[in-house]
Amino acid sequence: DVKVTQSSRYLVKRTGEKVFLECVQDMDHENMFWYRQDPGLGLRLIYFSYDVKMKEKGDIPEGYSVSREKKERFSLILESASTNQTSMYLCASSLVLGTGGETQYFGPGTRLLVL
Amino acid sequence: RKEVEQDPGPFNVPEGATVAFNCTYSNSASQSFFWYRQDCRKEPKLLMSVYSSGNEDGRFTAQLNRASQYISLLIRDSKLSDSATYLCVVKPANAGGTSYGKLTFGQGTILTVHP
Numbered sequence: 165d166v167k168v169t170q171s172s173r174y175l176v177k178r179t180g181e182k183v184f185l186e187c188v189q190d191m192d193h194e195n196m197f198w199y200r201q202d203p204g205l206g207l208r209l210i211y212f213s214y215d216v217k218m219k220e221k222g223d224i225p226e227g228y229s230v231s232r233e234k235k236e237r238f239s240l241i242l243e244s245a246s247t248n249q250t251s252m253y254l255c256a257s258s259l260v261l262g263t264g265g266e267t268q269y270f271g272p273g274t275r276l277l278v279l
Numbered sequence: 280r281k282e283v284e285q286d287p288g289p290f291n292v293p294e295g296a297t298v299a300f301n302c303t304y305s306n307s308a309s310q311s312f313f314w315y316r317q318d319c320r321k322e323p324k325l326l327m328s329v330y331s332s333g334n335e336d337g338r339f340t341a342q343l344n345r346a347s348q349y350i351s352l353l354i355r356d357s358k359l360s361d362s363a364t365y366l367c368v369v370k371p372a373n374a375g376g377t378s379y380g381k382l383t384f385g386q387g388t389i390l391t392v393h394p
Contacts, residue, residue, distance in 0.1 A: 195380035204287070206386030207323070207366070214380065222381075254322060258380045266311055266370055268382060270322035 166191045168271035183242040187255030195258045196238035200251040245278045289389035302350045302367030311370035357392045
């Protein structure tokens, strides 16, 4: 059974703080993704990674960075949190294309509130 | 125009009803299509893939119309447990070697099944 875990379910941070969101998957998936989900806007891709130390910008990368030092772990970093980054953050992973791996498996999400 | 558009609903139907959702996508070169389901305060999970020939999984039927660029999901004999948000998901055409695994999500259609 694929398992994707996220370090926190709920976080409250202050404006200007540096925030780290951690995601770990246990299925040896190559691809990992960070999304944010907001009412009326759906899921929007922030960054993704297709291999260790490789990263690609998604649709809304501004204000975020990522790190993938190990295959199983993908971190999302908010360098200086702002109130408009209050959101639900979802991590996902999938296998490499061509191995039937288009399914993305999601973690439970982190609700971040920036005050 | 959004890449993937869905009627957000909400759809409120009685148990036993048949309900259908539609979704349109803008890029005619899109490769693969899916429906994901997201329960309240939970992560999205794959419900079913969508094939050109149409496919069925129990009470759920998915259809793809490439000519009109729309995808549909039909739920027959609705159950209370079908209450959820249904996300239309499209795998975009591969714009380059680093697009593998990337998916585009619609904003979701909310379904509530009542007794």
